[in-house]
Amino acid sequence: MELSENQKDALTELINIAFSRTAASLSDLTGNRVELDVPEVSIHPIKELCEALARFVQGDVATVHQIFTGQLAGDALLLLNHDGAATLVGMLTGIHPSGSRLGASSKEVLTEVGNILLNACLGIFGDILKIHFSFTVPRLHLEALGHLLDSLTIGKEGLHYALLVGAKFKLQVNEVTGCLVIVLGVASLDHLIKAIEGWAESAVSPTDGRH
């Protein structure tokens, strides 16, 4: 499955809205102006996800993971390099983790940031699809990328795709790059993309209010 240019544009626009809300929340929380850019959006079969992720994260990764259920079900993840995660915590809180370990406080901050971002993205999808999601409590994992990808495929039947969105956090002169991944079954993904197309069409062709 590939995204057409129109689909890609529509999806990027939606993600931008979600990211703007996320940036606004983080700015409000921290008292600093936080920006969140969307470098690119793509779709990959889950088998090819590792290769696609390599451009954003490598080695040990910090992942905020939420499972969502309902009419659409899948996994939503925010992935950051371990060092990038520590940098992001430092950027947002002024507390720089010492050494290579992320302490409990830093992990909580990452969980909260991931929760805000995933909520914003899935919330946007819920709005256009006019459905509700149920979410699990977000969990933070610190593990090798390979282990994480294995856990995403175990127990899943049928073909699954990953919607991959690069995410660049910026605060003053610092920036950290990570990515958002939403893993869906092919049917759910098809449903989502059609809904996004419909939204995009209604956005560019507003109904004529004259009688």
Next chain:
Amino acid sequence: MPLSKSLLQGVAEATCVGILTTDDQLQITSWNHWLETNSKMSAANVIGQSLLEVFPELRARRLDRYYHQALGGQMVVLSQVLHGYLLPFRTDIPGAGEANMQQTSRIAPVVEKGRVVGTVTVIEDVSERVIHETALRARAREQATLAELSQRALVGGDFATLAKESVQALAILLDVPHHQIHLLDCEGRSTVTGENQAPPFIRTLCDFTSKAIEPVVIDDVAAESRMAFPSNAPFVSAVSVPVFRGKKPYGILVLHKSVRQGFSDETVRVLQSVANMLGFAVEREHLEQQLRHRAESLAEEAQRKDEFLAMLAHELRNPLAPIRNAVQIIRMKGFASPSVQQANEIIDRQVQQMVRLVDDLLDVSRISRGKVQLRIEKTDLNSIVARAVESVRPLIDARKHELTLAMAMPTVWLNGDSARLVQILSNLLNNAAKYTDSGGRLWLTAERSGDDAVLRVRDSGIGIRSDLLPKIFDLFVQSDRDLDRSEGGLGIGLTLARRLVEMHGGSLSATSAGLGLGSEFVVRLPALVESERISETASGGETRKIPPAARRRVLVVDDNVDAAASLAMLLQLQMHEVHLAHDGQSALAEAEKFRPEVIFLDIGLPGMDGYEVARTLRRKIGHEDLVLVAMTGYGQEDDRRASQAAGFDGHLVKPADLAAVSGYLKHVNFE
């Protein structure tokens, strides 16, 4: 399978976290035991109440929006770092002070049949963790600061700057204004400002701490009974730690505050660590200063010694000249008896020995002052060996040594000052002969070894003590022995030899198996590659030839009357007509009157020196063919150039050899 309500209630009551639930209007529907304990509010009093009215702070802090998000179906995560706490509870944890319990929270929607019907909030007390993490961060900052300051102290540099930076770093670390931190010496002077500006109360603290030799903590000056502070002391609490320079007290490091405050052990420890580092730095600066002064003194001493040696050697040369002349005169006049001849030979030998000693002394002094220049030319090892053996042969024969010679086959070419190289090898051979009992064995080997020209001098002599071997090349070091010291010596020869070898880019080393087991000295010099051949060095210089004549008119000018008279006597014995003068003006007058052909002119004349006399003579018309020969104790290249520049045709170093003097009366040439 959904869990039963009673099971959920049991879990909520047993857990170590706070769990509260609300309906979709945020009315509190459950309040677990943990919340009762920590809020001091019973479940009966809060259930049914609006959460936002029980805790109006939630609205004030805009945390109510998270409950509305949850009611919208979203999970909410509230980290302690970004929010501090959700519900305002006090905490009894030590170290928390007046702060509220620090919490991390989750607010989740309660969904039934696809509709959000309420919220559930889980609250965890993370106060201990926050205190621990804060302490860890403080400790990390402290260690980083101490590491940086220690690094600065190790590198060295200006102590006042380090002290100032330390006070500033401490102020940042301890979060106090820097004017509340003082570093004082035992006199009460501020090390940072250099002035005696410390307020009286600091002086009191300084005196007490210096005597206590341990940290002094004052939580409340009003309650302080160990010291008497002025009533207007502008501080309430203070901690003062001693600073030691080595084992001696240097001063104190003081932190004072205008509020009553207990100082933690960590604060005292940080201050003492910085104080210790500053003590090390000030001791280091003191030692460096001492070393510098010592080095300067030693350098001055060495210079004075070198100048003294130069002056001494120069002065010693003067009396030697007339003695040598007298020896020549006696020889030329004939000996009245064999004993007179023997006595004359003894005097001659001793004069030559003295000349050698004085020359060595002068050489060592000049080399130390960098005033020796080598006259480098291509030369070969075998010729050096031959000349050195020739010069030492009399001593070797006198002591009945057997000399085994191994020349380099083929010879080894090298760049060097051949006179100096002969001097080096002669010195080593001389020592070998001197320090070997009569009838001993000497070995001299010349060879190429790789890129080096190597000379080895080995003897079967008295050997060198192992503790003396490392110092054998030091100036004035001799083996202390009770042996006959008839050959004498000043302990200069090896020092001179090594320095001359090193000036050639080579090395001189010594080995010995011990006392009575002989020794070996090895000279290594850079050799030329096989293909390079010797090239004749062009000899420059002006040549003024005098047609040979049986008799010359000679003027001898020297303020040393004996030296002048003895040289005059020698020249007269050679049938020359000789006049004398003892100062510059007399020399000029005599030159006008006597019209000499050759003038032997001492440089060191009183008043007008020999250079000035020479220049004056050269300016006068009628003296163009005059041969001027400088007579001086200085024979370096610079000295010869100065003579040439003044107009001299020749340069003789006192005490001059009769043959050299006579040579000028036949043929004059600048070397």
